[in-house]
Amino acid sequence: MSPLLAVEDLYVAFRAPRGGLTLGYRVVWALRGVSLSVEEGESLGVVGGSGSGKSTLLKAVVGLVKPLRGSIVYRGLDLLKLGWSQRRRVLREVGYVPQEPSQSMDPRMSVREIVLEPLLALGVPKESREHLLGSVLELVDLPNEVRERNIRELSGGMQQRVAIARALITKPRLLLLDEPTSSLDVSTAAQILNLLRDLRDTLGLSYVVVSHDIDSVSYVADRVAVMALGVVVEVGSTHSVLAEPLHPYTRVLVEPERVEEEVTLDPEVACPAYRWCPWRGDRCATERPRPVEVRRGHLVMCWNYS
């Protein structure tokens, strides 16, 4: 069965200011040949540090950034080859919950306006809109009376629920979540994680959850992909990757207590872990490691395993 979403060899680059006191721009490669897939009904976690490109991956799928190369195939259609309006129509089945609820929702709007906004361009009649609003608020466990409240008045956890509600209102098949719990307290994050698990079970949604925290991700994901500096270094079932991490970078994420030296990732060389990897060889600097299936469904991109 072909996967629900398949990203193939994706490249995305930005112009970023040089930083500090230097003027001018430099080119930053956010994604350097990323290939991942999500099956129907599956939830994939994407983990990595800052600069790994995990957020950019989601943004490329929904169309907030334009890739330079590669393909994004959703249910058999390459999104990058479609026209704008066709793409919009297909992406109705994809819900997106961006990072930082305080930035992804207009602070002057009420909950109702925010959650219903995706429906505005779809010509949904008024009565249906109210009905959908009610059912989606119930799904995320928000009381009906928050409808008219201004989003600013709500706590971080409730704001995140509103963002999820907004993503669910178009009845998507695939939900993309960017750091859903990073800005939240421990107890609130637990509530959201429980909610995500429940939604997955009751609605049969497929997920891609991006986070820097591998523990939160493992709570909701069946499979996990580890990214560093725009490449995927390891992917496999959550259990397999966490119980026996293969790539040195994955080990850093899974067992940070064991890391002695400072982990420095280098974008200039083929394997981002080259600079500090205890097993590095010459090949690692010049040739990008090819994926090797070490266990069933568990792939690692490291020359050590060939």
Place this chain on the structure above:
Amino acid sequence: MTTVTEALRDLLRLIRRAWRRPAFRVAFSLALALTVLGLLGPYVAPYPLQGLGVEVVSERSLLPPSLEHPLGTDAMGRDILSRVLFGLWRATVVTLLVISVSSALGLFVGSAAAILPKPAETVLVYTMELFISVPSVLLAAALVAATGGGLVPLTVALIATWWPWYGRVAYTQARALRELDFVNLPRLFGLSRLYIVRKHIVPHVVSPVLVEALSDLGSVVIEMSTITFIFGASQSISEPDLGVMVGLGLRYITTHPWVVLSPALFLALLAISFTVFGEVLYEEANPVLRKRWFRWF
């Protein structure tokens, strides 16, 4: 339009905060009184035809203030009080018109510039910069020379030179917004850029632009009067205009001071009250130091 009502509500809150300061209370009351007086002016002037400049009574020229003519008469025998009231009407109407039109124009152009694709954005930004660099007095002179004077070229010249300032304020504010996700997400929902400008950018930008506009009221009054003062001779001298009156009455300052003092006084009061009103409002909207700043020392 809820944007307007919300902007007005924010404004009201700002005024209430500014009300604490006595200078503001005086300025606001005075400005309000003068505006009302100005708007009602033509209807309460005792000699409306003289005020308008249509009627001329040469025998009664240059009379000092009396019961019949509380502010005296000018060189053409016209009642100065009526003239001043008509002039006040002109000043308030032009000022309010200029401020409202240029702020609305600047608001939309600036907001749109922030979200349109790069080429359109560049064109709009350069247009604003171009208009900013034109001094209003020169533009007014050019328009007046081309059309022969009057209220319309004056107003147009003022709007043309003021709107880009608000456009710039709106643009800078809007640019800060365009990095935020909630501005870009509606595109994903299939909504147009116009929708985004209307629903997500303008409401956030209205307040700063409004405050800038209100703080400029005094400057517009002064600029307008400067233009009419300088070009008074080329405009029809029968038209009631405070600047023109001051210009024409100057020569009588030693012999018949009331001719120049009345319009000058009203002009000054209008300009000062508007300016103080605007300045205090601006300060309240952009506080520099927090409460109890003196405790830091």
Place this chain on the structure above:
Amino acid sequence: MVLAVRSYELSVGYEIDEGLVWVVDRLNLEIGAGESYCLVGESGCGKSTIGNAVAGLLPPYAVTDGVLELMGVKAIEGRLRRFNGLRGRVVVRIPQDPAASLNPFLTVGEQLGEVLRAHLGQLTESEARKRVGYLLSLVKLPPEVAEAYPHQLSGGMKQRVAIALALAPSPKVVVADEPTSALDAYLKFSIARLLKALQLALGLTLIFITHDITLARHVCDRVAVIYAGRVVEEARTEDLLEGALHPYTKLLLRAVPRRLASERLADIPGTPPPPGRYPSGCRFRPRCPVASEECTRDPEPAEVGEMHRVYCWRWRSA
């Protein structure tokens, strides 16, 4: 045992537009010299305020009550705060965001030199360089970093420089306010471990403020859990993590996702109360699964083990 930090009924509030709001309520702390002590709690619980109070960095519109002593010297007494001579020499704070505390216009060496000169007086070039090199080596940075500007450094390196800056005046007490929240996961551990190593090597008293209760295990001897401005439980790290007794602590420990454990995370319904709207009696009462009538009275500390104190009426039952 010499007490590095001692507070007696210390309360801290802020004067804001709506009036005076008390954030920290009658704190009684006793931290010995050379001890490593964690303050754990969620956002808004007041732990940062406690850290700022100890470091002498409360803003002018803050109001205090009670007593705070640093190395035996009264620093806070009622409304008065006297920290001159204490800041730097006795107590320092490592802030949350290193980037915000580093001057982008000066090199690392220049900034360290500035702090050194402020506390040690005049220094010759070579003396300054030697001391800067020493500070950098303490935080495991190579001496070349002294020539670098902050923007040339990675996040982890910037945080280390911030630590070096804090250690420059040779303080006795270090308050680290969530020094790892802006960093990636593995950096959290290396910075936390660095602080622990420095604490042991230099005999510092470390007050580590965090919302991550599992991090405490690697850094601290003792932990205090803060909720709504009050300490709800205080114990040795192991005792707290293995045998927590306060309902809030227990729920907090079960709300952290643990790898390969698929049981449902603990759901603490509701949200922590904001300052100014604290409930009477036990502040956790509205959300507590085992609350009862007696919880309407302020809980008194119960000594339940060695150095293990719980502020709860119902600790036996949960």
